[in-house]
Amino acid sequence: MEAQCLVFDQQQAEMTGRELIERMAQQDQLALQEFYDRYNKLVFSFVLKVLSCRNEAEEVVLEVFWQVWQQSNQYNQTRGTISAWLVMMARSRAIDRRRARERAGNILYIVDNSEFQDTHQDSGLDPEEQFYNLEQREAVLSALAEMGDKQRKAIELAYFSGLSQSEIATQLQEPLGTIKTRIRAGVQILRERLKRFIEP
């Protein structure tokens, strides 16, 4: 019953997001504002994790939402939810920037998390959606906790750092085959534990 309610909430949230994209496609700037308020924290948190630099992360967030505004008429809902679409777009841009920075030989910025406020309160979301996001967060953290440290680290290096499997193997000092197996098994754990948050 609880799972059904969560799915319903997710669908409601998805519907609102799609309506906003539809309005943006008609150049409704208020819709862009609402869309940004709804999703900026999700995108920013993700990009910051990849780049570890607040200024760069903010630039990427601006690029991502500008892309959404410009390409809102190209959104294809059969290719996944809005949040997944946004995260994929953000990941692609953030990893590109990270690689460019590494090619330029710049030192990685270290983020001092203490300077940010970690809040779970999203001003753009209604209380039900906030509750839903908290549930989702708990499920993700629970799934990650289920994995061993090495498995979790391998997935994080692949997804957030954009490293290749060989690079991960070198960094973790593990055979390539082991890394491949660990990553695939880890993704299966995530898939199993997060099933209820994924649209059919």
Add this chain to the structure above:
Amino acid sequence: MKFCNLSKQQKESLTDYALGLLTAQEVKAIESHIAKGCTSCQQEVTELQEVLANLAYGLPKQQPADKVRRQLLARAATEVRPNRPLKFVVPKRPWYSMPLHLGSRVAAALIVLMLLAETVYLIQFNRRALLLDGQIAQLKEQINKKQDIISTMSKSRRLIILDGKVIKASGQAFWDTNHNSWLFYIQKLPPAPKGKVYQLWFITDKNEAISGGLFQTDVNGSVQLPLKTPRDCATIRETAISLEPEGGSEKPRGAIYLSGPV
């Protein structure tokens, strides 16, 4: 694509694809496979991307500076999009994957049955039409013959009735005196026995018999004979039909089956 032709190893690599771990060549191979219409792989990749995107929810929530929002909205207010979109397109599920309610299923089944019944009816109708076409052609032919008769009758000045002498045959002869043409119409005269033939005679007022020609009747005993009056025929007093040996006779020798005074 009805069946996915990826190997087990390639299937497993879909996870690596979703994570962005594959080489450009491997990415190209998978995307080409999906582009060919493998819906199961498409669905698998979408689901994996959804799963991985959920990792973002596990991160501590951070908020960008307000200036990002201001810059975004200011840019949207001032910059015109190069290509104004026509309309937001909501992708539709393919018709065959639409869920159907019971009523819709029943209605669809009824429509299919009606279409089948109509197809069968049309096939039968077509056959019947072909049959009727054949009958119409036959009737037209008969009408043409009748019209010839009527035409001759309308032009003729004389009608000669032939009576059966030996059997119950009958006949009429229409004589167009203007053109010296005749049309004999014989009924119920049985087909001539083997080695025999019917011969038509014009009997003059001098009691001479002049042959009009040889003929056979059909299985129904009927025949139509369009003729011209023989040249050396003087005043005709009577017409007659006799059964003669094959090749005919100079004078009537066999039995007279039909005759009629002019």
